[in-house]
Amino acid sequence: MNFEPTEERRMMQDALRRFLSNSVTPARREAAESSTAGFDRETWAGLAELGVIGALFPEARGGYGGSGFDIAAVFEEMGRAGAIEPLLDTGVLAGGLLMELGGDARQGLVEQVIGGELQLALAHAEPASRYDLSRVTTRAERSGDTYVLNGRKSVVVNAPAADLLLVSARMAGGANDADGICLFLVDPAASGLALRDYPLSGGGRGAELDLRNVAVAADALIGAEGAAYPALVHAHARATTAICAEAVGLMDRIRVLTTDYLKTRKQFGQPIGKFQALQHRMADMLTEIEQARSALINLAGHLDGPETERDVHVAATKNLISRVCALVVEESIQMHGGIGMTMEYELGHLAKRLTMTDHRFGDGLYHLERFISLAVA
Amino acid sequence: MDLNFTPAEEEFRSEVRSFLEARLPRRLAEKVRLGRTLTKADHEEWHAILNERGWLAGNWPTAYGGAGWSAVERHIFEEEMTKAHAPRIVPFGIAMLGPVLQQFGSKEQKDQYLPRILTGADWWCQGYSEPGAGSDLASIKTSAVRDGDHYVVNGQKTWTTLGQHANMIFCLVRTSSTPKPQEGISFLLVDMKSPGVTVRPIVLIDGEPEVNEVFFDNVRVPVENLVGEENKGWTYAKYLLTHERTNIAGVGFAQAGLEQLKRVARSELHNGRPLIENPHFAARIARVSIDLMAMATTNLRVLSGTASGQAPGAESSMLKIKGTQIRQEINALTRIAVGPYAMPFVSEALEEGWNGEPVGPDYAMPATAAYFNNRKLSIFGGSSEIQRSIISKTILGLS
Numbered sequence: 001m002n003f004e005p006t007e008e009r010r011m012m013q014d015a016l017r018r019f020l021s022n023s024v025t026p027a028r029r030e031a032a033e034s035s036t037a038g039f040d041r042e043t044w045a046g047l048a049e050l051g052v053i054g055a056l057f058p059e060a061r062g063g064y065g066g067s068g069f070d071i072a073a074v075f076e077e078m079g080r081a082g083a084i085e086p087l088l089d090t091g092v093l094a095g096g097l098l099m100e101l102g103g104d105a106r107q108g109l110v111e112q113v114i115g116g117e118l119q120l121a122l123a124h125a126e127p128a129s130r131y132d133l134s135r136v137t138t139r140a141e142r143s144g145d146t147y148v149l150n151g152r153k154s155v156v157v158n159a160p161a162a163d164l165l166l167v168s169a170r171m172a173g174g175a176n177d178a179d180g181i182c183l184f185l186v187d188p189a190a191s192g193l194a195l196r197d198y199p200l201s202g203g204g205r206g207a208e209l210d211l212r213n214v215a216v217a218a219d220a221l222i223g224a225e226g227a228a229y230p231a232l233v234h235a236h237a238r239a240t241t242a243i244c245a246e247a248v249g250l251m252d253r254i255r256v257l258t259t260d261y262l263k264t265r266k267q268f269g270q271p272i273g274k275f276q277a278l279q280h281r282m283a284d285m286l287t288e289i290e291q292a293r294s295a296l297i298n299l300a301g302h303l304d305g306p307e308t309e310r311d312v313h314v315a316a317t318k319n320l321i322s323r324v325c326a327l328v329v330e331e332s333i334q335m336h337g338g339i340g341m342t343m344e345y346e347l348g349h350l351a352k353r354l355t356m357t358d359h360r361f362g363d364g365l366y367h368l369e370r371f372i373s374l375a376v377a
Numbered sequence: 378m379d380l381n382f383t384p385a386e387e388e389f390r391s392e393v394r395s396f397l398e399a400r401l402p403r404r405l406a407e408k409v410r411l412g413r414t415l416t417k418a419d420h421e422e423w424h425a426i427l428n429e430r431g432w433l434a435g436n437w438p439t440a441y442g443g444a445g446w447s448a449v450e451r452h453i454f455e456e457e458m459t460k461a462h463a464p465r466i467v468p469f470g471i472a473m474l475g476p477v478l479q480q481f482g483s484k485e486q487k488d489q490y491l492p493r494i495l496t497g498a499d500w501w502c503q504g505y506s507e508p509g510a511g512s513d514l515a516s517i518k519t520s521a522v523r524d525g526d527h528y529v530v531n532g533q534k535t536w537t538t539l540g541q542h543a544n545m546i547f548c549l550v551r552t553s554s555t556p557k558p559q560e561g562i563s564f565l566l567v568d569m570k571s572p573g574v575t576v577r578p579i580v581l582i583d584g585e586p587e588v589n590e591v592f593f594d595n596v597r598v599p600v601e602n603l604v605g606e607e608n609k610g611w612t613y614a615k616y617l618l619t620h621e622r623t624n625i626a627g628v629g630f631a632q633a634g635l636e637q638l639k640r641v642a643r644s645e646l647h648n649g650r651p652l653i654e655n656p657h658f659a660a661r662i663a664r665v666s667i668d669l670m671a672m673a674t675t676n677l678r679v680l681s682g683t684a685s686g687q688a689p690g691a692e693s694s695m696l697k698i699k700g701t702q703i704r705q706e707i708n709a710l711t712r713i714a715v716g717p718y719a720m721p722f723v724s725e726a727l728e729e730g731w732n733g734e735p736v737g738p739d740y741a742m743p744a745t746a747a748y749f750n751n752r753k754l755s756i757f758g759g760s761s762e763i764q765r766s767i768i769s770k771t772i773l774g775l776s
Contacts, residue, residue, distance in 0.1 A: 127737070128646050130716045135649070154737065155717045176649060198736055201722035201745055208736060267513035277762060326709065333752045337511050337760065338536045338588075341581050341752055348582045352749065355712075359719045365647075365657055 003297065005073060009065075012055060013073045019050055020081035026346065029084060029203070037119075037161040038205030039085045047085060048116025056091045061099050062111045068303030071238060072245040072296055079249025082350050084203030086119065086158035092242045094120035094166045096235045097183060101223030109164070121162035123153040123186075123209050124232065131362040133232050134178045138211065140169035147184060147221065149214040157360075159207035160197035162188055167211070171226050178229040183222040190214050202353035237314050240361045241303050244296050244321050250354045251289045251328045257347055258282065258332045261339075278335055285331055292324040308374070315370035322364030325354050380674075382453070390453045397461040400426050406462040412743025414585060414727045415464055417542040421497050423464045428495050434471050436620070441479055441487070442495050448680035448689070451624070459629030467539065469501040470494035474547050476620045477564070477613050481605040490566070504534040504548030504567070504591060505614070512763050514549070515558040515611065519593060521550035521565055528552075528565060528603070530573075530596040536757065540576050540589035544569050553608050564610035566602040567593075581753075583746040584724040618759065625693055625758065626676040626700035631669050634707040634747075638662060641714045641740050652714055665706045672699050691771040694764035701754040701761060711740075712748040719745045 005013065023043045032040040047053060055070045057063025071092060078087060095113045098106050098120070112118035129135040138151025149169050159165060165186045173180030188195060192214040197207040223231065259282060262273030272278055299317040302309050329351045333340035340347050358364065382390070405419055427433040435451045437443020446454065458465070466472070475494055478486055493499040510517045519532025530550060540546070546567050553561035567574070573596040578586035605613055642653035642662065652658055679692045689696075712719055718737030725731050726742055735742065755761040770776040 125717060130645070130647055132648060155720055157720075196736070198721045198723050200720045202720075206721060266509075267511060267516070272512075275762075277765070330705075330752065334755055334761070337756050338506070338753075341749075341756070343580045343582060343584075352582055355748075356720055358713070359715075359717050363713055363716070365655070365713065368657060369655075 005069065009069065009073045012051070013077055015050060016047075016052055016074065016077040017080065019046055020077060020083055024081040024083045026349075029082070029349065032084060033199065033203055036205075038158070038199065038203070039161065043083070044085050045116055047087065048114070053087065053091050053095075053116060054114045056087075056095065057099060057110065057114055061107065062114050068238075068241055068300035071241050071303070072300040075242040075245035076249040076252075076296075079246035079251075080253045082203075082250065082253065082346070082353060084353075086121075086161065086204060088239060088242045088246070089122065089158040090118070090120045090162075093235055093239045094122045094162075094164075096238050097122065097166055097228075097231055098222065100231045100234065101183060101228065105219075106222065119158065119161045119163050121156050121158040121165050122235075123156045123159065123165050123167045125154050125156075127152055127154045129154075131366045132176065133236060134181070134229060135176050136168050136170045136181050137175050138167070138169040140171050140182055140184065142171075142218075143215070145218050146215045147182075147218065149184065149186070149211045149216065151211050153209035153211070155206050156209055157200065157204060157206045159188070159195060159209065160205045164188070165209070166222065167209075168228060168232070173226075180226045181228045181232070182225055183228045183231075184216050184220045185222060186214065186216055186220065190216065200356065202356040203349065233311075236361055237303060237310055240314050240318050241296075241299050243357050243360055244292075244299060244317050247321050247325055247354060247357045248289070248293050248296050250350050250357075251292060251324065254328055254332045254347065254350050254354065255282075255285060255289055257350075258285070258335055261336055272335075281331055281335065285328060288324045288327055292321050295320045312371065312374050315367040315374060318362055319364050319367040319371060322358050322367065325358055326364075329355050382449070386449060386453060389450055390457060393454055393457040394461075396430060396432075397457060397463060400430070401461055401463050402426075405464055409462040409464055411739055412727065412747060414729070416729050417500070420464060420467050420542075424466070424497050427466070428497075433466065433495055434475060436472060437475055437479065437491075441475070441491050443475075448683040449677065452628070452677065452680050455624055456629040456632070459633040462633070467500070469503055469539070469543070469547075470499065472620060472624075473503060473617050474501050477547075477604065477617050480616060481564075481613050483601075483604075485601065486566075486604065499545045500539075500543045501545045501547060502537050502540040502543035502569075502589075502591075504537060504546045506536045507533055508535055512760055514614070515562065517549050517551055517558075517562065519548065519550050521552050521563060521598070523552075523600070524597075526600050527597045528600060530565070530567065530593045530598055532593050534591045534593075535579075535588075537576075537589045537591050538587060538757075540569075540591055541578060541586065546574075546591060547604075549610055549614055552610075555608075559611040561608055562610040562614070563607050564604040564613045565598055566604065567596065567598050571596050571598065573597075581750065583750040584722065585727070585746070585750070587750075619689070619693065626672060626696035627704055627754075628669070628673050628676050628700065631672075631700065631703050631707060634704060634711070635662075635666060635669060637740070638707055638711045638714060641711055641738075641744065644738065644740075645714050645716055658710075658714070661706075661710055665703060665710065668699075668706075669703050672696075672703055675699065691767055694759075694767045694771075697759070698761050698764050698768075704754055705751055708744075708748045708751045711744045715741045715744045718742075 054063040055065040058066035099110050140147045140149050167184050167186045170180050171182055192212045194210040195207045200206050263271050265272050295317040299313040302313040339345050432444050434443035435446040435454055439445040507517050521528035521530045548565050549562050550565050551561050552563040555561040573594040575592040577590045579588050580586050643651050645652040647655050679689045683689045718741035721736040
């Protein structure tokens with residue numbers, strides 16, 4: 001066994017950490033949050049230049065990585081910095097689907113993603129789908145040379161900045177069938193497509209999409225008709241790895257902030273970190289964060305293996321990290337006291353971002369039930 | 378033992394209920410139900426309606442214009458208020474300063490300030506915490522130095538809730554440096570329009586500027602604004618804190634929160650079925666419901682042992698810890714129940730006059746905001762850690 005990262009990955013991670021600690025400052029993050037894109041374009045360009053987006057794709061597709069451990073290394077640093085750039089949505093989720101289903105015809109777009117020139121968003125979830133990946137009621141119908149899309153998509157992260165949307169729609173089957181789901185590349189400016197955008201708690205922007213007779217060319221279909229589901233599951237497994245790694249990075253940073261605070265904040269004539277009641281709770285927090293890191297390693301190591309094992313680890317890791325996130329958010333705010341509840345202090349943003357990781361790609365409950373059906377029942 | 382309320386108490390409950398049905402403005406109840414931010418005018422409107430009925434100050438003796446209710450009656454009133462989604466009574470004048478003035482204030486102070494609290498002529502805020510004095514409240518540094526007929530106040534207060542609406546602030550100030558920090562503290566009433574007072578809002582993680590910093594730069598305060606004796610302020614401060622804890626269990630808030638949680642869980646779908654039918658989620662709702670049923674009785678046990686107009690003792694620390702745990706768990710479950718729609722955050726949507734369509738269900742954003750905002754419950758008014766220390770020292774004798 002060897003739990004050391006490879007030399008290349010360690011160097012990339014160090015470079016990324018240095019880059020982000022310079023570019024993700026509170027002032028720039030605030031400015032980015034109130035911009036129409038919801039992120040910092042200069043930071044995005046820097047990520048591309050450093051090769052960070054390329055680290056999410058394999059060599060055969062123009063990158064130099066793409067494995068579970070590559071994703072984990074990148075997103076741990078994104079989390080540690082509290083970065084809000086849409087690397088997950090453009091790079092892992094939509095970019096990953098383009099790579100998997102797009103074939104040679106879309107290789108140009110994949111390279112644009114790697115180069116930082118293209119923003120993407122996956123419009124898959126719907127108002128009543130919650131976290132179910134197969135629940136799609138948006139319809140696609142073939143009409144001559146076009147497909148016509150009708151339906152609603154909800155909380156589409158990064159849609160406001162996306163140059164292209166990847167929209168899922170059903171051509172066959174019932175609302176919850178795995179078969180019959182297609183993916184289409186859609187221009188956000190397409191006629192009949194209304195986009196209502198808004199800020200997200202914890203940073204970034206999202207949108208509600210309303211599609212009314214949106215006509216797209218036949219070649220907008222990505223992959224085979226009705227067969228997108230397995231790729232969606234795979235892309236969500238990779239995205240879950242990314243968000244779990246981001247959560248671990250966020251928790252590392254929060255743990256450092258909280259420990260520093262306990263060492264410097266004085267009450268009753270001594271640093272509050274001298275109180276045993278708080279020492280024990282910090283010790284518990286550290287132990288739980290290390291559990292989260294181990295779960296992440298399990299997931300990253302099984303991401304590219306057999307599907308059944310992969311899915312067991314997706315469920316196990318996301319469930320565990322959901323629980324640890326709640327503990328770390330609540331305990332870190334509590335041990336800081338009032339200052340931990342303000343947006344003027346770094347913890348406020350980090351705690352909100354960490355909380356929101358529980359609302360993407362399935363929460364603790366969703367993955368508890370997935371785990372029960374895959375590994376217990 | 379008799380677990381029933383007395384016939385008189387039941388009659389009181391139905392009296393409160395019909396009053397709320399008749400007089401609580403729908404507009405205000407709707408704002409409270411949807412978790413919208415109440416304006417100063419909203420609070421004042423509701424206070425005036427209650428005051429007209431003589432029910433604004435349930436904890437005050439009738440001699441001062443209060444209702445003179447027993448602790449149990451107050452509990453019933455608060456329970457019905459939250460059930461009806463009535464705005465909570467702003468506590469700073471009614472629940473905090475009022476009892477202190479009645480117990481320790483001069484006749485002039487009582488005559489001047491108590492009626493103005495009831496009529497809403499004054500909006501009070503609390504000047505206790507400082508950047509360096511949170512849990513260790515006795516370490517406050519804001520100083521008041523006697524200069525002829527005035528004190529000259531310098532320093533800074535923080536976490537001043539709704540200070541942006543206030544024209545008056547009651548402050549703990551240091552009038553003497555003694556080896557025991559508690560012995561050099563005085564309780565001073567300050568007009569916030571005095572030259573040298575500055576208020577700066579602090580935005581919290583739910584996006585609301587609910588609390589403030591208040592700065593004092595050579596603020597001249599007439600000596601007649603000293604409450605009680607100089608350097609005895611700590612006694613008054615502790616008296617105030619125990620009164621602040623009277624409704625600290627927040628049973629009514631928890632019950633209203635639990636109903637809202639169930640509404641959300643009935644309306645959200647999980648695998649195509651209402652979330653509330655999911656056994657794992659239902660188990661978590663059940664567990665917190667069971668805790669709340671027992672806590673309601675713990676609360677009544679403490680309250681029924683408390684005489685009219687008096688505050689409960691150290692037992693209230695248990696109420697605060699348990700009540701807070703239950704409310705925060707309900708907030709966490711509601712946030713989880715909302716699902717992906719917990720993410721959109723349109724901060725204007727909580728403000729007065731916002732007429733936009735909510736993103737997702739109307740309960741979604743307030744659920745996230747409440748989860749973040751109610752982290753404060755275990756921090757303010759003596760953190761859960763401080764309450765545990767009080768229990769272990771005062772009740773268990775472990776010190």
